[in-house]
Amino acid sequence: MTTNTATGAVPAADQASGGASVSLQNLSRFFGTIRALDGLSLEIAPGEFVALLGPSGCGKTTVLRILAGFETADSGSVTVNGRDVSHVPPARRDMGMVFQSYSLFPNMSALDNVAFGLRMRKKAGPQRRSQAAELLGLVGLADQARQYPHQLSGGQQQRERHRRHGHLPRLTDQDQRPAVG
Amino acid sequence: MAAVAGAGSQLGDGQVAGGQPRGGLPRGRAGTRDGFTPWRWLILIVAGVYFLIPLYAAVRFAGWGSFGSVVHQSGFTSSLGLSVRLAAITTVITLVLMVPTAVYVHLRLPRLRRLMEGITILPIVIPPVVLIVGLLQVAPGFLKGTPYLLALIYVVLAMPFAYRSLDAGLRAFDLKTLVEASNSLGGGWGSTLWRIVLPNLRTAMLSATVLTVALVLGEYTMASLDLYQTFPVWIVVFDQTSGPISVAASLLALFVTWLFLLVITVLGTRQARRTGGGEVNLFAVARRNSGRTS
Numbered sequence: 001m002t003t004n005t006a007t008g009a010v011p012a013a014d015q016a017s018g019g020a021s022v023s024l025q026n027l028s029r030f031f032g033t034i035r036a037l038d039g040l041s042l043e044i045a046p047g048e049f050v051a052l053l054g055p056s057g058c059g060k061t062t063v064l065r066i067l068a069g070f071e072t073a074d075s076g077s078v079t080v081n082g083r084d085v086s087h088v089p090p091a092r093r094d095m096g097m098v099f100q101s102y103s104l105f106p107n108m109s110a111l112d113n114v115a116f117g118l119r120m121r122k123k124a125g126p127q128r129r130s131q132a133a134e135l136l137g138l139v140g141l142a143d144q145a146r147q148y149p150h151q152l153s154g155g156q157q158q159r160e161r162h163r164r165h166g167h168l169p170r171l172t173d174q175d176q177r178p179a180v181g
Numbered sequence: 182m183a184a185v186a187g188a189g190s191q192l193g194d195g196q197v198a199g200g201q202p203r204g205g206l207p208r209g210r211a212g213t214r215d216g217f218t219p220w221r222w223l224i225l226i227v228a229g230v231y232f233l234i235p236l237y238a239a240v241r242f243a244g245w246g247s248f249g250s251v252v253h254q255s256g257f258t259s260s261l262g263l264s265v266r267l268a269a270i271t272t273v274i275t276l277v278l279m280v281p282t283a284v285y286v287h288l289r290l291p292r293l294r295r296l297m298e299g300i301t302i303l304p305i306v307i308p309p310v311v312l313i314v315g316l317l318q319v320a321p322g323f324l325k326g327t328p329y330l331l332a333l334i335y336v337v338l339a340m341p342f343a344y345r346s347l348d349a350g351l352r353a354f355d356l357k358t359l360v361e362a363s364n365s366l367g368g369g370w371g372s373t374l375w376r377i378v379l380p381n382l383r384t385a386m387l388s389a390t391v392l393t394v395a396l397v398l399g400e401y402t403m404a405s406l407d408l409y410q411t412f413p414v415w416i417v418v419f420d421q422t423s424g425p426i427s428v429a430a431s432l433l434a435l436f437v438t439w440l441f442l443l444v445i446t447v448l449g450t451r452q453a454r455r456t457g458g459g460e461v462n463l464f465a466v467a468r469r470n471s472g473r474t475s
Contacts, residue, residue: 068361068365069364069365070361070364070365089364090361090364090365091364091365091367091368091369092367093365094367095365096365096366097361097362097365099358099361099362102355102358103355103358103359103361103362104362105359105362105363105376105377105380105381106354106381107377107380107381107383108380116363116366116368116376117366117367120363120366120367120368120369120372121367164362164366165365165366
């Protein structure tokens, strides 16, 4: 990871409710002899919108995967809201990871996909469904609630993947993909 | 990306793939495939003749009357019952052991996939007689004389088929990403396995079940050496008293197995069509046609 990190202000109210302060200290990660990250430090204030830019293979995805908990750094630490989460499993980090590839659950309808995260966070059924419907409505997919992912267009799938995370801080891994929603 | 329902089927090695090429993911010579239609018909006819002539001969030999009297023969119900029970036990043990193993290997030990393929193929390479004689030597006492020993042997025999169909099923969707997506949404291991992995592995589990059941219902060597009168063993024993009726029994077993396979395939395909999943084929599950990248 080199220094081409762009930091900008929050563009919309979209991020406002999911604010969390994130601090990466001196992260290093090696894959064999390949140096993916070498002493990366980054401070992100609550509500801040940060984009990591760089050529393929420079470690952008690795940063996100370490932040979401799918990889562990060889050294350094990850702090969210003042708490060291370096060894917290992904399921308990409350970090929404929007994947580069299509990652909607093919066995669930659009509504159930969005409701899955709420279900995992022990929201009650009726509340869960109304909240999921509301989130789908925000991206104009209210009419597609009963459709399965394969019946949605690429852009619709992408918007839905964003909505799955509700108001959690979102990590979006996008590779040459037009931003939608 | 491709939103066409009903993915093209992706069959195992050496089989002629049917259906249309997958949407979105261009396949090698997909465009020229239609040109081979006459050849496909020829192969189908040759294969059909090869399989149907012996069946026809068997039906002729047995005579229609034998089919009616089969069910009244002594030992028919008990041996068929034993075979069905063994099939059920074997399938349950196989799925309980193989599904988590295959999922774990795919997620955590992808480099062992080749090795697993090699290991799981061993029961086909080792002659059944060697397996059963060896197993009877080392089998623990409490299992001897129970059908569970035979079921455990069948689990080993079914392993190549069960593992291969599960493996194919796991390759048919992006397991790693879906599991990570579930984790990132707060799903622990239990709920990820139950709500994400198993539903997407449904068709593959059905294929594994089909193959396991078919194997158990037709297995002779192990059962006879372990002194159990399963349905195939009964047929062979019965053959010594009445040829036509035992042939009728074999045909009956064949048709019952086919019927069973048909029901499972139809059920599996219907479910898959609803959610855009793959079709059930014996060794492979067609890839879901949700495009992956760009």
